Amino acid sequence: MTSLASKLAPESIKKLIPYQSARRIGGSGRLWLNANELEQGVHYSEHASDYNRYPDFLPHDIAQAYQEYCQTEMPAVAVRGADEAIDLLIRTFCQPGKDKILISSPTYAMYEFCADALAIETIDIPLKGEAFNLDVEAIIKQAPLAKIVFLCSPNNPTGNLLSRDDIIRVLEGTQEEAIVVVDEAYIEFELAETVTNLIEQYPNLVVIRTLSKAFGLAAVRCGFILATEEVMEYVMKLIPPYPMPDCSAKIVLDALSTKGIDIAMSNTHSIIQTRQRFIDAIQNLEWIEHIYPSSTNFVLIRTHQDADLFNFLKEQGVVTRNQSHEPALKNCVRITIGSPESMQEVAELINQYSFSSL
Ligand SMILES: Cc1ncc(COP(=O)(O)O)c(C=O)c1O
Structure with a gap:
């Protein structure tokens, strides 16, 4: 029997595949480098207040x-x-x-x-x-x-x-x-x-x-x-x-x-430096075909077609984003740039993968 909800929902909604956000995909791991977030929280300030009133219409x-x-x-x-x-x-x-x-x-x-x-x-x-x-x-x-x-x-x-x-x-x-x-x-x-x-x-x-x-x-x-x-x-x-x-x-x-803007700009500067160190640490691996130039807090990496970097990292507890579903991005993985320590660890793992798979 068709439910009322199914009777009422428009065709366009029935056909819709929900957006696969990083949180919706979920999974388990130690290092979450799949959503282009800042890996470490920024402490701008503490606030305590009453929240009984509606907020401003437009702040x-x-x-x-x-x-x-x-x-x-x-x-x-x-x-x-x-x-x-x-x-x-x-x-x-x-x-x-x-x-x-x-x-x-x-x-x-x-x-x-x-x-x-x-x-x-x-x-x-x-x-x-x-x-x-x-x-x-x-x-x-x-x-x-x-x-x-x-x-x-x-x-x-x-x-x-x-x-x-x-x-x-x-x-x-x-x-x-x-x-x-x-x-x-x-x-x-x-x-x-x-x-x-x-x-x-x-x-x-x-x-x-x-x-x-x-x-x-x-x-x-x-x-x-x-x-x-x-x-x-x-x-x-x-x-x-x-x-x-x-x-x-x-x-x-x-x-x-x-002060807040200074903190954000200084974090941004560090991420850019960490990004470069990460790229330097992995760029000579034979099975990495291309590391695309990045103006962001992530890098897109194209690997040899037999490599399975996404699943290798996943098994090691590092959650990244597989981009292979995009026709133009076959064998591509997107990795968010986390803290210097996280990225050093990820670079080391990637280097180990090259030894075990070739
Ligand atoms: C290009 C782009 N636009 C917009 C967004 C969404 O940003 P917000 O968290 O402000 O909704 C993202 C998040 O990943 C993004 O990559």
Whole structure:
């Protein structure tokens, strides 16, 4: 007998495969290097308070602190993570069953997932070659069919920064056609390359950010949308009634203080150094075919087709992310850069694997 829930659920939801977040996949292990989090917690401050009142509708002090951090006068709004920003933007600009979004795979899976959940089609113009560059001409050609073009820079899971010139060409070529969302979740690892300073010149540009990565606050759930007043006016229509829990807001304000930003930038600097040491320690192994250049807190590694690095590390209690399901990323594993000690241990394990498998 069909249940009521099954009778009521739309076809698009029935077909939907839930987004496989690192937590949802779960597993067991000692070193968790699969979700691009900061491995060690950051102690910004202690807070105790009453939580009986609803929080601010829009915490303006957070928006202002974030604008100062980004050195922009463009409106900023805090949401519960960049994931909420993606969903909100799609719901604001796309009509279910009618509109489309455009992505360049391999990229962050949530763009397509959020679109699927709303019965919004996704056009994919894959990134080109081993350098994972944008196919600018094809994107501009297809953009009139889409309401939103999602660009992820630096890109997850490939780790590369998109060329600023290419982003500008996309912005120019789509000015009358589509909103271009640039997801800068990892931008702190290459901060000078941000495109927030282009919003004024290109009103179709929207930038999304997060405190989950370089700021190490994944559990606090705080992301940002930066866009023109005109775009914000529509986003505000759909924003949840209380977008930021008070306990999160307090931690966010500490993180965005001068001291907090200094801590985050210093952690970022250490991760970049640890990343280089990790790459140096494994790059000469014969069975590692390519370590992709990274502008993030993770590295993507392509191995020889007979190697099974993901499962080898898993057996050793090191949880990473297998990317082989992506056609362009066969035999690829994505490893988050953890503490120097963790990465030394992982590098040693990887070196041992080379001896036992060849
Ligand atoms: C490219 C990209 N965008 C957005 C997110 C989601 O970030 P948040 O934790 O702020 O929802 C992630 C998380 O892995 C990501 O890799």
